[in-house]
Amino acid sequence: MLMSRDARVGAICAAVAFGMVGLAYAAVPLYALFCQVTGFGGTTQRASAPSAVVLDRTITVRFDANVAPGLGWRFEPVQRTVEVRIGENALIFYRATNATDRPLVGTSTFNVTPETAGIYFQKLECFCFKEQRLEPGETIEMPVSFYVDPRLATDPETRGLTQITLSYTFHRVEKPAAPTAAGKSSPPPGGT
Secondary structure (H helix, E strand, O other): OOOOHHHHHHHHHHHHHHHHHHHHHHHHHHHHHHHHHHOHHHOOEEOOOOOOOOOOOEEEEEEEEEEOOOOOEEEEEOOOEEEEEOOOOEEEEEEEEEOOOOOEEEEEEEEEEOHHHHHHEEEEEEHHHOOEEEOOOOEEEEEEEEEEOHHHHOOOOOOOOOEEEEEEEEEEOOOOOOOOOOOOOOOOOOOO
């Protein structure tokens, strides 16, 4: 049995609507994947091993820390800058303190500036890879192990760079995953 013209138009409209809903749900993970692969927007990369090449040239890396409204933490880099040779692995720390009277879980977003350096900023280990839970008044130091990829020195857009800023913003997690980064159990949903 053939569909009437109105039924075909209705079916096409429904298919387009379902397709748009599907694309809306896929947009966030696809955008995150695009940023991770290309370094777009200053997105850093995740490395599995240190660089095999270390150049004589140095670069200054600045560290920035922010806390989103609603998370009662103090958050700061232990040191504001470090000068490293390009390709050299570096280890720095950020400090977070829960300034409230209740346990809180946070997660961080991050980027580097200038944005063109994102593809060359390689993290081996970072507190930003997992949620962090802090008890009331608790202070922790969290590591970031990184290097600046030596390819930065040959890219026409980045070869003249002398400084990169790594920036983090901690946000409150309303429904934490269990267990959290330090192996502590998460509070029950809605318990924070």
